[in-house]
Amino acid sequence: MxxxxxxxxxxxxxxxxxxxxxxxxxxxxxxxxxxxxxxxxxxxxxxxxxxxxVPHGAARSLRSQRSRMVGAIVPSFDYALYAKTTSALQQHLSAQGYSVVLAEHHYDLEQELHVARQLVEHGVDAFMLVGIDHDPRLFDLLDEHRRPFVLTWGVDTTGRHPYIGFDNRAAAQEVARHVISLGHERIGIVSAPVEGNDRGRERLAGFRAAIAQAGLKEPQVEHARIALHDAAAAMKKLLARKPRPTAVLATNDVLAVGAMMACRAAGISIPDDVAITGIDNTDLGATQTPGLTSVRTPIVEIGEAAAEQLVALIEGRGEARSRVMEFELVVRDSARRRLRRKDG
The missing domain is CATH 1.10.260 (434 Repressor (Amino-terminal Domain))
Incomplete structure (x- = not known):
């Protein structure tokens, strides 16, 4: 350096x-x-x-002392699960005398770089970043100014950067295989946008892989922003297909619940007419009628582990390391065995 x-x-x-x-x-x-x-x-x-x-005044401050601040840069404040992760991060940091500075980048990796540079200028000691996809210049910036960081919510298969997360592709494959085991062959997907979003991309790839491995036809895919209204609009398009899918896999629970809303509005029974599943096992999905089959992901545990690792790195008590966390399929009533009908 x-x-x-x-x-x-x-x-x-x-x-x-x-x-x-x-x-x-x-x-x-x-x-x-x-x-x-x-x-x-x-x-x-x-x-x-x-x-x-970096402005000289901020640079001198960074060299002379710690700010006891950790930057958490998330894709969006609108997605409640990022709030749960950062809340867990904050609670564990606070117990050790640190604070969190929260920022968002709206899935724009160049904007993320800009935000990170501003936080470096203001003396932030370390960073929690969401996902694996980032502008390479971001890592150059953090390396140049010796700011430790950890990637979260995913697994960096290249081994270049430390991460604390879970295998999004495997989680999606597990719930897709469950739906296929119930006898569903016409499958639709409601996916979050994949640009700048490796979590969405990996989950979509997991769905496709499970469907291909089962020898089924290519799934019908509609993309939607992570919002109930947008998901409902995407589901409406899937329901208009002839023949329509008998099961719909969503890349997260918000999209799944939006899909359920569209079915209710159209008078379509869940799961008798269409089975629906999500990922992340949120309260939003669990409290639906019927309850949403989903995958429990380690949302809180990621924040806790990130806090422990970043404090250790800031204080020189350890080395950056990676950790793969577990997920779990949670079966509820939104998906059941396919009832054979005249339409197949």
């Missing part, structure tokens, strides 16, 4: 020169990005990334 001293570190004037703007514009871009036009803002951000620039 480059060991340049403070006098050789890039300054705002170097960023300004590379971006072709004034130092005042650099300051506005870093502190009030909304006040700078998008093209100029992008030039400044590119220059900051190329130079690996």
């Amino acid at each position: 480059d060991q340049r001293n403070a006098t050789n570190r890039p300054g705002a004037k170097h960023v300004a020169l590379l971006a072709g703007v004034s130092t005042a514009t650099v300051s506005r871009a870093l502190n009030s990005p909304g006040a700078v036009d998008p093209a100029t803002l992008q030039r400044v951000r590119d220059a900051v990334a190329q130079l690996r620039y």
